[in-house]
Amino acid sequence: MRIAPFLSPARSLLAAAASLAALAGVVLYLVGPSWASPDINVAYTAAARQIVTGVLKDADGDPMAKARVRLVFRSENGRAVKTVTVRTDKRGRFKVPVPRGSARVVLTAYEAGGSRTARGTLKIRANRSVKATVIFPGRGGGLLPSIFPY
């Protein structure tokens, strides 16, 4: 491949540097480790027995122990029925009974000793088991914004 200036030499050099940066960025994005806001993966279920159970995992799938989970139960019309905060066990699990009159629960998970969070909403239906997974939009689990705006 011939490397010859296609604009002025300085601009061509800038383009070459940008090419290296772009390629490095793509490779890092695809195979690199998590950065800044790593993923917290929350999977939770509203079971037939009206108990919300869930498990918190990080980007590598390892359970997150001692993490704080805040659940805000809301009624059909959006009124807050009850707010409960629990901590996960050693396996990253948590379990909270569903208060009467709850239609959905807004769940926020906080990393123990860290600032990472994940948030999601789950609908609660009587005698039905519903599963949901929320992934925090950090590396890998999130949405890479469009590189161009139009």
Added chain:
Amino acid sequence: MTAATLLGALCAAIVAYYLFVFLVSLRTTRRVPGATDSGAPLFVIVVPAHDEALVIEATIARLKALRGPRLLALVMDDGSRDGTGSLARAAAGDDERFLVIERRAEVAGRGKGAVLNDAVRRIGALVADRDPRLGGAEADEVVVGVVDADGWLEPGALAAVAPYYRDPAVAGVQLPVRIINNRDGFLTLMQDLEFVGFSLFVQAGRDPFGSVGLGGNGQFVRLSALLTLGSEPWSDCLTEDLEIGLRLVEGGWRNRFCPTSWVAQQAVTRLRPFFRQRTRWIQGHYSCWSRLPALWRARDVPLATRVDLSLYLSLVVFILVFTIQLLLTLAAGVGLIAFPTDLWAWVGDEHAVRALTLTLSVGPLVAFAVTYQRFATDPLPPWALPGVLLIFGVYGYFWAVPASIRALGRLASGRRGWVKTPRTAVAARAGAP
């Protein structure tokens, strides 16, 4: 479903639309009407010229070099004070195919639309008078071409456009635009990438729907179609070219795209006029939303055409949507806010999610690159492509966000003023593009 999921899904849908249009363009750019030996329309090229002394001689020289179908050129000197008219007459010489028309000072300077309307009135009169310069052609055998005073038609352009007019339903044909001074710097190169990379595939991808957008330069319209739009086909809309294309489609006509030829024009080289031009374009796009109700009332227009045009017109708002998504994602990335999305929960594997999001993020840029390398006069060296595309991404946000905000502000305050985009001398560029 979180706000991030909704926003992400919306952006992903727009990217998917672009990728769909790109795939269609791969097919349409390979299937163009064959050349025609007989029955070609008569072309009347209109060159609106207001203080164009720097470029008008080169433009007329290029028009003289056009091959193929019959031609009449009207240079509309719109009250120039820099000698454009006399330079044009000298450049035309005794070539009877060229008419230089002086628009009186009291009617001059009212914008390009007014000049084009004047030209169409004069062409209509020539047809009605069966002027020998038109060879007895009827209105549906005459095609009016619009070339900016800095526009250079490729020598075979008329021969490439003519076959599209074998279809009597075709009103407009648009040529791709190339940038003459595309290697003057990053700003001009980015504009070339926009026209040859982005606009070309978007236009070609919309060709099967007959909804191709007509541009201000390299636009061709059948005279009989223009006459159906009344005595003043071009409005005073800020993007009168876009608007006339919409009105033609509303009237049941088809607009096509001719990828095998081109018109070249100058890029804007200075930032202030560049932002002014882009603000005008965006404001004009928003203004054209007023045509949407009429478009949807036009039941004769195929549904796919109406959907495509509506999508195309609404894309201008996605400049801001994409920007909001970028800012929120960056803020979440550094831990400032929680912006959770479960958009990709169904994928499961983290690396698959990364590959998918990367594809959606840079996929359209790859489509630009493929199109640009195929159609550019001077393709980019492969080693420079990733860097140029990265710079193009930055460039997109650099102009589109401030221009959008300014355009919305002007719309809100009812300002509709228009300032002509400045030219630079072209004499030294006789060989380009």
